[in-house]
Amino acid sequence: MIWLGVLLTSAGCYLLKLVGLSVPAHVLERPAVRRTAELLPVALLAALVGVGTLVTGSHLRIDARAAGVGAAAVALLLRAPFLVVILTAVVVAAGLRLV
Amino acid sequence: MLRNAAGIGAAVGAYGISFGAVAVAAGLSVPQACALSALAFTGASQFAFVGVVAAGGSPLAGVATALLLGSRNTLYGLRLSRLLNVRGARRLLAAHVVIDETTAMAVARTSPAESRLAFWATAASVFSLWNLATLLGAAGARAVGDPRALGLDAAVPAAFLGLLWPRLAAGGGSRAVAVAGAAVAVLTSLILPAGVPVLLAALVAIRLRERT
Known part of the structure; x- marks a missing residue:
């Protein structure tokens, strides 16, 4: 099914x-x-940010993942390059799960 | 110009590593991630497909989201067709590399000859680095194991935020559309199957277009 999606x-x-x-x-x-x-990419990307950050299954959940995305937003405000933004999110989310 | 093309290629490499890692974290295999980069070859749409799959949506909802995002490449093609003036097999090849980066580089030139050189040089640089980086990112994420413990689930929305950010600065009501799109998608996620809420957000863009 994933292959079908990839090819389509x-x-x-x-x-x-x-x-x-x-x-x-x-x-x-x-x-x-x-x-x-x-405007289409703006609406779609914002929707993907919102769902990917706050929704798990069919529930709202604010957890380490949301904190990671929040940290990524700070990195963007500081004009960090793309890879640094992603790494910031990953490190913050993984770090919070360790504690 | 050729140095610019190489510089863009390097930035794209970093972005490609993220894509490969995120795709594997979403549940794609390494060959699936690489196939998307080689065959779809348009970053935001590829991220959208894996984002919907990562959220538990059906792959077909992922396809629909990816195609809506990919529609902007159609408008790029319209702008490029006069500059490139390609026919036959060359047009079929050129179409594959009509993306944000090649369009930006081509339309920034003053003569058609320079535009064509910028387009093809950027295409070669971005295509090779994007695919190599995808493989590295995907294989790397496969090697390190549990994506959630590593925080890779946060990488998916962070990547979308990074793609969205420069578009918010463009003004013209884009922030209002972003807020409305996110709100619609998050709230309808509580009652609709995964993947559908993101598609609903597309309607927000069409509705708000008239007012801003």
């Missing part, structure tokens, strides 16, 4: 790229389409 994601992502290179520009270049394309 791959095929779909490729087709989305190919369509952009292949259709005449005016077909999709309307302000409403452009605006949606800008």
Whole structure:
């Protein structure tokens, strides 16, 4: 089932790229389409942050994982590079589970 | 320009290591993580797929989320098609590497010839480092064992936060959309199966678009 998802994601992502290179520009270049394309990643990524941080199964849970993501936000505020942000989250979450 | 392309490749390497590790922590095998990087080759969508799977969502919900995120590459393709002017087999190859980084490098150039060089140089650099880094991250995470004890479950949302951050600075109502998207997804997670709430958040972007 995961392999199916991997292959469908791959095929779909490729087709989305190919369509952009292949259709005449005016077909999709309307302000409403452009605006949606800008905001869609924002809404989806924020949703993934929220669910990944606070939800376990179908329950809200604030635990070491949420603390790790909070620490990652601090790292981002301090303009840390991507890998440092991730490592901050990992180290804080793992550290809290040890104590 | 070539130095820029190499610099972007290095940054992408760090990001790829994170992806490989996060994918394995989400339950993918090392070959599955590597296949996504080679075949899907668009970071945010790959993270989205593994994020939904990590949360216990169905792989098909992961596919839907990944494709919604991947739709921005269509708009990149529209901007690039005039610059690159590719036909036939070259277009099929170029399409695979239409992503954030190659688009940013190509559109920043002043002449079409420079744009084409920037596009292909960035593509070669990012593609090779992204795939190598994915393998290293995935194999490394496989070697170290229990992902939760290592805090790798926090790496998934932290990666999304890192991808979201620069988009929040863009203004134009993006912060309101982010807050609304996260709130909708978290609250509906209490009653809907995993994976579906994230897709609902996409509707928020479409609804709020008219007002901001």
